[in-house]
Amino acid sequence: MAIVSYREAIRSTLIEEMDRDLTIVLLGEEIGLYQGTFRVTADLLARYGPGRVIDTPTSETGFVGAAIGMAMLGLRPVVEMMTWNFSLVALDQIVNNAAKIRYFSGGQVDIPLVIRGPNGAGVQLSAQHSQSLEAIYAHIPGLHVVTPATPAEAKGLLRTAIRGNDPVIFLENAALYGSKGEVPEGEFVVPFGAADVARSGSDVTIVAYSRMLAAALEAAEYLAGEGVEAEVINLRTLRPLDRGTLVASVKRTHRAVVVQEQWRPFGTAAEIAATIAEGAFDALDAPVERVTGADVPMPYARNLELLALPNAEDIVRAVARTLYREIKTPSERSSGGQSDG
Amino acid sequence: MPKMGDGMTEGKVLRWMKQPGDPVAQGEVIVEIETDKVNVDLEAEWDGVVAQLLVPAGEVAAVGVPIALIARPGEEIERLPAPTPAEPVATGAAAPAAATAEPKAPSSESAGGVRASPLARKMAAQRGIPLTAIHGTGPEGRITKEDVEAALAPGTAATEIPLTRMRQTIARRMTLSKQQAPHFYVSVSVAVDDALALRRQLNDGKSEAEKISINDLIVKAAALALVRFPNLNAAFADGVVRRLPDVNISIAVALPEGLIVPTLYHCDRKPVWQIAAEARELVERARLGRLRPDDLTGGTFTLSNLGMFEVDVFAAIINPPQAAILAVGAAKPQAVVREGSLAVATVMQATLSADHRVTDGVEAARFLGEVRRLLENPVGLVIERPAV
Known part of the structure; x- marks a missing residue:
């Protein structure tokens, strides 16, 4: 390839x-x-x-x-x-x-x-x-x-x-x-409505798409070092949405974190969370967590822009909430355990 | 679902012996029913053909609810909807009021206010653990999967034992009695040397199977005393004291799975040897689980005896809707004072628990005095019924 x-x-x-x-x-x-x-x-x-x-x-x-x-x-x-x-x-x-x-x-x-x-x-x-x-x-x-x-x-x-x-x-x-x-070479196609399990895991399902997949995989890699096996689902298409793969995964992991770059209200993550609630309610051990962009017009200043966008740290924190566990984020680890809030 | 015991509010269909279309003759067994205390073979009351089974095997039906239809041969019967299982219904005028006055057992499902994740709720329900018995460690005490697993882990939590049907019945009826009947207790000491001597004489030359026990004499004494104190041979229900025409003594029998109180009928009119024979047979059938419905109904007064366990004194809970229960301990040699001198006598303590709605201390004391008089002058127990 x-x-x-x-x-x-x-x-x-x-x-x-x-x-x-x-x-x-x-x-x-x-x-x-x-x-x-x-x-x-x-x-x-x-x-x-x-x-x-x-x-x-x-x-x-x-x-x-x-x-x-x-x-x-x-x-x-x-x-x-x-x-x-x-x-x-x-x-x-x-x-x-x-x-x-x-x-x-x-x-x-x-x-x-x-x-x-x-x-x-x-x-x-x-x-x-x-x-x-x-x-x-x-x-x-x-x-x-x-x-x-x-x-x-x-x-x-x-x-x-x-x-x-x-x-x-x-x-x-x-x-x-x-x-x-x-x-892949040749006439390679990816069908619509088929999500990809980008990483398999048993403890929590992280749902992402587009650029947020990289952040989700980075978080999952870090979490593996903390003893948490995260499954990462890459949606690939939002419409049609592969509800079956989502529900089946959450039925196994009992927890879900949905990541989107969008603003939080009325976003893709809300639709995914509702899909999980409809399809896997009895399997949930924690509320579905959303990791989203800040609910503001995007700032021009680089430091503020970075704060307004979700990243792997935010995902690690959300995963910890679904597990009812304290998990230090990468930056908390590197700053000697101090929380940056 | 016929009523097959005073406390029976529902019964479980264990096994249908007949299926729709099967002909049945009057007296033929059609179904096995599990009541609170015994399993009973129910017989058909008419000749006919089984038209419809309304309650499937394994399900519970309230007393009075139709469980099957029997048609005359060739008759078409309009099908009935199956009854809602296990929902106690008003049992009609024939039912003792005590049954309908019983509060519904608190539901173990009343955990709506408990915070638990959907998964934890489902796991707990599947394993029969009430959520209220699980310690939640999540936010605001939410019960999580981990908490349910911790509750299930051996050695880390108390063992939860679901109540058998018999224990459920005991729990329900004893709670009802203690909550509703204001108990008071009166005790006497009874010198039983003469009763023991009489018993020796009566048993002389008899086979083991014919022997009379001290308990049989106490049954007889209590029955004769009840004839003189009919107010204690009564049922209290719905604000009415119902004095009962027969003197039927329920005797408490301990079984591995719990306590059962089968009835000895007409103890005032039966000779002691007959009481002894019937009591022996009744206890035997109770141990084998072969009591019949009428063994568990009809009691008017209960006798509980822990003498064989060397108990000195105890107080029993009234068996509702009865008015009183007599609890007797072991007969033991004891120093007593007689006419100013010390003597040794074989003494037994008897404690009456009585319902203060029905009777008062003086009547209870007089009744106990009569029981004592009869046991201390035991010849009265074996002669013809004394004139009242």
């Missing part, structure tokens, strides 16, 4: 699929001449020409609407959102058209549309450009919401998204573009 970056996994998938299927077109701001803000579309204009790699005006409503029209008429558009924050302008097109046209047409018209781009906090991009908007889209029937955490998942899920006939909200993460990992 080749070691590739998350960025390159997405780019190579676009190339492989565009080579395979001439109906695939790319639309977005600065994706052609500028080669993409995060260089995911580097070199694609030269490769496919302006007929298939279309630089759009700065008008999300316009180009998302155009892509929906293309999809209705037989093309397979892949739209890049420069960041998902800008999709709020196109919310009406996504929610009221993309998600509903098949329903309104009595099943006659599919919308094979992928909208992809970075979601979540980056590095000092401030309040308007650091938002995690997955719960907004996962709320809407008619959409798939996909949150790859690794290069392999980015590749396998993007291929499933492009080949499918439904609108897909494909949520990448700016902080992950440079991350590297093994990616």
Whole structure:
């Protein structure tokens, strides 16, 4: 298996699929001449020409609407959102058209549309450009919401998204573009609705997705040294949600910690906690814990931004609460047992 | 579910001998019922065909609830819904009021206020441990999986023994008696030398199986005394003292699984040798678990004897709805003063526990005086019934 970056996994998938299927077109701001803000579309204009790699005006409503029209008429558009924050302008097109046209047409018209781009906090991009908007889209029937955490998942899920006939909200993460990992060769796909048990354990289930998977695995590794075997579940897709894997895991571990970068209220973690309560109530030995971003507009200052984002320390603390145990966090260990609160 | 004992409020269907469609003849056993104290074979009261079994084997039904339907051959019967199991219902006018006046046993499920994780709750329920018996170590005392496991671990916690049906009955009825009947206690010393001498004479030349015990003489003495004091041969219920026409003495029999009080009927009218024979047979059947329903009903007064355990004095709890119980200790040689001189006599202590709602100390004292007079002049126990 080749070691590739998350960025390159997405780019190579676009190339492989565009080579395979001439109906695939790319639309977005600065994706052609500028080669993409995060260089995911580097070199694609030269490769496919302006007929298939279309630089759009700065008008999300316009180009998302155009892509929906293309999809209705037989093309397979892949739209890049420069960041998902800008999709709020196109919310009406996504929610009221993309998600509903098949329903309104009595099943006659599919919308094979992928909208992809970075979601979540980056590095000092401030309040308007650091938002995690997955719960907004996962709320809407008619959409798939996909949150790859690794290069392999980015590749396998993007291929499933492009080949499918439904609108897909494909949520990448700016902080992950440079991350590297093994990616299987060939026509490798990851199905929607199948969570991955990223680490097996018996004492507590940590649920994460996208960038938070890394924090969950870091916490699990640390907890293993403290005698706690944490199971880490990587959701991979929020809609459809793999409820079965979640419930089965919690039935074995009796405890759950759900991690999201989002704000706490009405978020993905709340949906997961409710799913666990519905499916594994009698198995729970402690309330489901949520580890989430701070319920504030994202601060620009780096120190405050770090405090507003969940990390492995927060996860360790939450796991300790579900176990009714005192567990020192990594920083408490390194500072000689002093709690930083 | 027929009522097969004074204290019976429900019975458990152990085994159906007949299935729907089976013909039954009057007197044929159709079902085995477990009551609080005995297992009883229930017989069909009519000829017919079993139409429907309403209570499956293993389930409990309240007294008075239909448990099966028997149809005349060929008759169609409208099916009845199965009764709600184990929910005691009003048992009607024929039931002793004492039964309906009994408070419901406190439920061990009343742990709604206890904090426990769902898992801990489920584990405790599966293992039959009341949550109230588990120490919670979680936040605000929440009981967790670990706490339930600690409660189950051998050696770290008290052993919880669920009550058998018999112990449940004893617990319920004795609590009822102590809570509702205001007990008072009167004791006398009885010199039993003459009674023992009489017994020797009566037993002379008799086989072991025919011998009379001191307890048989006490039964007879108590029965004759009750004829003179009919107020103590009574049942108290619903604010009414019901004086009972027959003198039926319940005798306390210790079994490995608990205490049982089968009844000796008409002790005032039976000769001592017959009381002895019947008591011997009754105790034997009690030990073998072969008591019949009517062995456990009908008692009007109870005698409890711990003399064989060298007990000097004890006080018993009244067996409701009876009015009194006599507790007798061991007969022992003792120094006594007679007409100013020391003498040795064989003395037995008898303590009457009486219900103050029914009687008072003076009547209890007079009754005990009569018991003593009869035992100290025992020829009265073996002649024809004395005129009252």
